[in-house]
Amino acid sequence: MLKIFMTGALILAAALPARAQVGPGLGRTDSIASRPQSYAQVCTNDVYGRLSVRSGPGRNFRKLKEITNGQLVGLMSGQYGQDGFWWWRISHQNGSGWARADFLCGDPQ
Numbered sequence: 001m002l003k004i005f006m007t008g009a010l011i012l013a014a015a016l017p018a019r020a021q022v023g024p025g026l027g028r029t030d031s032i033a034s035r036p037q038s039y040a041q042v043c044t045n046d047v048y049g050r051l052s053v054r055s056g057p058g059r060n061f062r063k064l065k066e067i068t069n070g071q072l073v074g075l076m077s078g079q080y081g082q083d084g085f086w087w088w089r090i091s092h093q094n095g096s097g098w099a100r101a102d103f104l105c106g107d108p109q
Contacts, residue, residue, distance in 0.1 A: 036074025036091055043105035044069045051104075053097035057087035064097045073104065 042051045050066035058081035067073065074091035078101065081087045086101040101107050 036076055038075045038108050039072055040075055040088070040090075040104035040106040040108075042067050042069055042071045042073060042099075042103060044103055051099055053090065053092070053095075053099050055097060057081040057089075057098045058083050061098065065095065067092055067099075073099070075104075075107070 044051060047069060049069045051069070051071075052066055053064045054061040055064055057079055060082075071092065073088075076089040076091055076096065078086060078088045081100075087098045088101055088104060088107070089096060090099050090104075
């Protein structure tokens, strides 16, 4: 039985990529990316809703702009805010800012 277990473990280890991702979504995302690593769509609970884009990862940061529901945004990097929510640094129409992950559909997290 031990031989079967060890053989299975070796086969599985050989099949896995050498560099597996860690953490939510894209792996290590606490560094600042210069271009989007992935994309997501703004999805608020309201069809006519708008997503607030902020200057930092939290509601206590200044609002830079709002993006309408359904728009596509680039995901640059991410981190947890002091509020306990995951925030993405996003790019949209030649600008960037921070948006809460639970308002982004298709988020790889």
